[in-house]
Amino acid sequence: MKKVIFGFNLWRKLMIILLTVVMANFFVAPLVHAAIIPSTTVSFTCSSFDSGTIYSYNAPNGSKVWRISGESSFSTHYGFLYVYADGNLIAEFDDYNQSFDVSNLSASNITVITQKTSKSGLMGIKNGIIYVGFDVADNDAVKDAGGTVLSAARNAYSAAEAAKNSAATAATNAQNAYNAANAAKTSAAAAAANTIYNGQSAAYWAYQAAQSGADTTPPVIQKVQGLNGATCTTTGTFSVVVQATDNRAGQLQARAQVDGGAWTGWYNIPGNAIPVTLSSSGAHTITVEVKDLAGNTSQATITAFRI
Structure with a gap:
């Protein structure tokens, strides 16, 4: 045995009906209206094959159903x-909450049938809408001069769907173009980075090579002294200032060591003082090494005191 249960999403469905009525009163000859399929569920309490019609709709005279949409409602597989x-x-369903939307119909009747195979459960349809248009082939009252009102409406609907699909495709293509542009930007940045060596561009090195071949001349150290002319420190930290020149343009760098110990890192000169540590009281020998872009180096020493 089976029992039919009806439920209604009244607010949304009443709004659709209201809009349909307003449109019908606004135009002299309304061409399309919508019929709501009540949310209908059949409750099965027996096993084996059990089927029946849960909904049937007949289009008014002079009209046809041209589109139907809805969603299946199951509580069992x-x-x-x-x-x-x-x-x-x-449309055919055998699972929970599957949506359907079928257009380009020309039907006089819509019928929804359920069939249960075993076990108990609920089956039915919800959120259903039937779109009805006048059949211009049978209703002279709504024909235009060429007798193509409904055909034109359907063509307009198809054109709108095609425009929507084209817009979606255009959006996808735009995103792909954006991604490609970003990838090209990243590649260009990587290529630019690969043209830099030792802080100078490939064009710079090509120019240097064209001038007189490889650079083998070391830089000339002009002055090495403590920061602000200092010769001693009471804290153990001593800053060394270096001035030097080279036969070719380019950034010079310098480093220092104390009493033959570990070298500091390289510092761009002039403009940076090199910090060293004098670990004990007394005199200490500070050696400074300067290099140019070609890797040629020169050294000089000074004596500093910790007191």
Whole structure:
């Protein structure tokens, strides 16, 4: 045995009906209206095959159903839901909450049938809407001069769908173009980075090579002294200032060591003082090494005191 239960999403459906009525009163000859399919569920309490019609709709005289949409409603996997248009199967479901939207119909009748195979459960349809248009082939009252009102409406709908799809495709292509541009930007940055050596561009090195071949001349150290002319420190930290020149343009760098110990890192000169540590009281020998872009080096020493 089975029991039919009806439920309604009143607010949304009443709004659709209200808009349809307003449009119908606004135009002299309304061409399309919508019929709401009540949310209908069949409760099965027996096993084996059990089927029946849960909803049937007949289009008014002079009109045809041209589109239907909705959603299946299941509480069990053991059943089937079928939607027919003039006896032709247009949608079939065997799972929970599957949506359907079928257009380009020209049907006089819509029928929804359920079939249960085993176990108990609920099956039905919800959120259903039937779109109805006048059949201009049978209703002279709504024909235009060429007799193509409904055909034109359907063509407009198809054109709108095609425009929507084209817009979606254009959006995808735009995103792909944006991604490609970003990838090209990243590649260009990587290529630019690969043209830099030792802080100078490939063009710089090409120019240097064209001038007189390889640079083998070391830089000339002009002055090495403590910061602000200092010769001693009481804290153990001593800053060394270096001035030097080279036969070719380019950034010079310098480093220092104390009493033959570990070298500091390289510092761009002039403009940077090199910090060293005098670990004990007394005199200490500070050695400074300067290099140019070609790697040629020169050294000089000074004596500093910790007191």
